Amino acid sequence: xxxxxxxxxxxxxxxxxxxxxxxxxxxxxxxxxxxxxxxxxxxxxxxxxxxxxxxxxxxxxxxxxxxxxxxxxxxxxxxxxxxxxxxxxxxxxxxxxxxxxxxxxxxxxxxxxxxxxxxxxxxxxxxxxxxxxxxxxxxxxxxxxxxxxxxxxxxxxxxxxxxxxxxxxxxxxxxxxxxxxxxxxxxxxxxxxxxxxxxxxxxxxxxxxxxxxxxxxxxxxxxxxxxxxxxxxxxxxxxxxxxxxxxxxxxxxxxxxxxxxxxxxxxxxxxxxxxxxxxxxxxxxxxxxxxxxxxxxxxxxxxxxxxxxxxxxxxxxxxxxxxxxxxxxxxxxxxxxxxxxxxxxxxxxxxxxxxxxxxxxxxxxxxxxxxxxxxxxxxxxxxxxxxxxxxxxxxxxxxxxxxxxxxxxxxxxx
Amino acid sequence: xxxxxxxxxxxxxxxxxxxxxxxxxxxxxxxxxxxxxxxxxxxxxxxxxxxxxxxxxxxxxxxxxxxxxxxxxxxxxxxxxxxxxxxxxxxxxxxxxxxxxxxxxxxxxxxxxxxxxxxxxxxxxxxxxxxxxxxxxxxxxxxxxxxxxxxxxxxxxxxxxxxxxxxxxxxxxxxxxxxxxxxxxxxxxxxxxxxxxxxxxxxxxxxxxxxxxxxxxxxxxxxxxxxxxxxxxxxxxxxxxx
Numbered sequence: 001x002x003x004x005x006x007x008x009x010x011x012x013x014x015x016x017x018x019x020x021x022x023x024x025x026x027x028x029x030x031x032x033x034x035x036x037x038x039x040x041x042x043x044x045x046x047x048x049x050x051x052x053x054x055x056x057x058x059x060x061x062x063x064x065x066x067x068x069x070x071x072x073x074x075x076x077x078x079x080x081x082x083x084x085x086x087x088x089x090x091x092x093x094x095x096x097x098x099x100x101x102x103x104x105x106x107x108x109x110x111x112x113x114x115x116x117x118x119x120x121x122x123x124x125x126x127x128x129x130x131x132x133x134x135x136x137x138x139x140x141x142x143x144x145x146x147x148x149x150x151x152x153x154x155x156x157x158x159x160x161x162x163x164x165x166x167x168x169x170x171x172x173x174x175x176x177x178x179x180x181x182x183x184x185x186x187x188x189x190x191x192x193x194x195x196x197x198x199x200x201x202x203x204x205x206x207x208x209x210x211x212x213x214x215x216x217x218x219x220x221x222x223x224x225x226x227x228x229x230x231x232x233x234x235x236x237x238x239x240x241x242x243x244x245x246x247x248x249x250x251x252x253x254x255x256x257x258x259x260x261x262x263x264x265x266x267x268x269x270x271x272x273x274x275x276x277x278x279x280x281x282x283x284x285x286x287x288x289x290x291x292x293x294x295x296x297x298x299x300x301x302x303x304x305x306x307x308x309x310x311x312x313x314x315x316x317x318x319x320x321x322x323x324x325x326x327x328x329x330x331x332x333x334x335x336x337x338x339x340x341x342x343x344x345x346x347x348x349x350x351x352x353x354x355x356x357x358x359x360x361x362x363x364x365x366x367x368x369x370x371x372x373x374x375x376x377x378x379x380x381x382x383x384x385x386x387x388x389x390x391x392x393x394x395x396x397x398x399x400x401x402x403x404x405x406x407x408x409x410x411x412x413x414x
Numbered sequence: 415x416x417x418x419x420x421x422x423x424x425x426x427x428x429x430x431x432x433x434x435x436x437x438x439x440x441x442x443x444x445x446x447x448x449x450x451x452x453x454x455x456x457x458x459x460x461x462x463x464x465x466x467x468x469x470x471x472x473x474x475x476x477x478x479x480x481x482x483x484x485x486x487x488x489x490x491x492x493x494x495x496x497x498x499x500x501x502x503x504x505x506x507x508x509x510x511x512x513x514x515x516x517x518x519x520x521x522x523x524x525x526x527x528x529x530x531x532x533x534x535x536x537x538x539x540x541x542x543x544x545x546x547x548x549x550x551x552x553x554x555x556x557x558x559x560x561x562x563x564x565x566x567x568x569x570x571x572x573x574x575x576x577x578x579x580x581x582x583x584x585x586x587x588x589x590x591x592x593x594x595x596x597x598x599x600x601x602x603x604x605x606x607x608x609x610x611x612x613x614x615x616x617x618x619x620x621x622x623x624x625x626x627x628x629x630x631x632x633x634x635x636x637x638x639x640x641x642x643x644x645x646x647x648x649x650x651x652x653x654x655x656x
Contacts, residue, residue: 090423132422135420136420162430165431166434168438173423173428173431175423176422177422184417187418
């Protein structure tokens with residue numbers, strides 16, 4: 001078990017727990033469970049404690065643990081690494097959920113919940129006693145109806161996660177979709193760091209998990225589209241076992257850095273990302289038709305499987321919109337593995353749900369040397385793919401240079 | 415502020431978790447209450463034992479100790495002993511040496527006068543109260559020295575006036591020698607209130623002589639300085655006589 005505990009905030013028993021502390025975020029992944037607790041800060045959240053427990057409740061890359069064993073591990077971690085408070089919020093991976101968008105007549109919230117329940121059970125073919133249904137209003141339609149995003153998750157998965165979280169020291173107060181938590185974190189980061197506030201409200205987030213990629217489109221700060229795309233998105237060399245073998249540790253104490261390159265034997269990466277990009281393009285075109293020509297300003301890629309720079313390059317070249325890996329740099333202060341790891345984005349989103357938004361901390365762009373400032377919108381290159389070099393993103397993103405730069409000769413001749 | 419929140423935690427599981435947390439909180443509170451009760455009980459037991467020990471000691475002292483009459487008698491005896499010590503001290507620590515007085519009297523004796531007895535007694539007089547002084551109550555007692563009379567006029571309680579009663583008995587060849595002795599004594603300090611108490615002729619073989627008794631007082635509430643000693647060392651004590 002890897003962990004990061006704030007040394008000055010050791011757990012001193014139940015009396016020392018702060019009553020009004022933020023909840024502990026428990027992110028159930030396919031290879032590990034991540035625990036994170038944040039506190040409000042100015043321009044960055046302050047990390048109170050963080051830990052990563054190898055093993056998963058799901059069949060994944062790491063060892064599988066049952067709910068009782070996982071509960072014991074979580075209890076040990078919470079007691080030993082300075083977590084405070086009893087409340088815990090859990091995020092479940094997107095592969096457990098079934099999602100769909102339904103158009104329903106205008107109705108109040110209570111009626112809408114009942115209608116969504118019947119509609120979801122009908123569409124997903126699930127039993128009412130074995131599923132948990134959730135919904136989210138996407139906005140009104142031209143005919144006066146509502147577009148509703150419906151979620152269905154097996155009740156057994158929710159019960160298992162709840163049993164793992166309810167350790168006696170902690171009690172689950174909320175269970176969320178990991179992509180929505182990631183969207184919350186990314187949006188708060190962009191609202192804090194983007195010079196143009198519109199860039200933080202009109203963008204698309206591609207949350208990559210090992211088996212499911214979730215595309216969320218945000219327009220004027222509200223979700224207008226969600227699509228789960230199934231596939232094998234995990235890079236072969238970036239499993240939990242692989243990461244552990246390369247020496248990755250928490251809190252930046254290890255010798256090995258987080259490798260952003262896939263293994264040499266991972267030859268199918270480009271085809272995977274191409275399929276994902278084409279599916280994303282179809283979704284964006286659907287949104288464009290439905291919204292009368294609106295197009296997101298940027299696609300941010302994040303999630304546990306978002307470690308391959310080829311993914312961003314492929315999506316950008318296929319969709320023709322600026323794409324970047326969204327890394328929570330400057331969003332939390334420590335540990336380094338969280339700051340530089342997209343795998344923690346859902347945990348960060350769950351941990352900051354009850355915290356205030358970050359203060360404005362715009363990231364200044366540095367113009368590229370020897371090149372004129374390029375327009376940031378990519379609408380002109382949408383159809384023809386990427387035709388220009390990348391500029392650094394306006395938010396906390398890492399601008400990639402996957403292609404070799406053209407060689408320049410003195411005198412301006414190539 | 416919380417965006418994009420869709421809670422998938424069913425009500426029953428949420429209630430179960432809340433109940434578990436509530437049970438844990440109740441257990442902790444019960445443990446705290448138990449610790450408090452045990453602590454208070456232990457503290458009360460200690461206080462009870464301490465009070466019981468004190469009560470036992472007090473009871474033992476009450477049972478085995480002397481009664482109030484014995485205590486009063488013992489205190490009275492101690493007071494008498496103290497007074498006796500103080501009397502002895504007063505006699506031993508006179509401001510004037512008795513040998514000096516005797517030498518002075520002897521020095522003042524005229525010719526053909528002899529002494530048969532000199533008695534020096536220290537006496538004291540309780541200061542008269544204000545009411546007694548107003549109605550002349552002081553007249554019923556022996557005449558107090560001048561300092562006592564002065565002190566009685568003050569509101570502050572005066573110290574008991576002390577003086578030395580000097581009784582001189584002797585024989586003189588005649589009344590002239592007796593009166594000369596009386597005059598010398600009256601004109602010499604520190605003798606005051608010189609009175610010839612007795613004067614009778616006595617026959618002796620071959621002549622007649624006068625047997626006399628003179629009484630006088632020497633106040634003891636003043637400081638006496640031997641001739642030749644500096645007076646400033648004792649000036650603060652009050653009246654200085656040489």
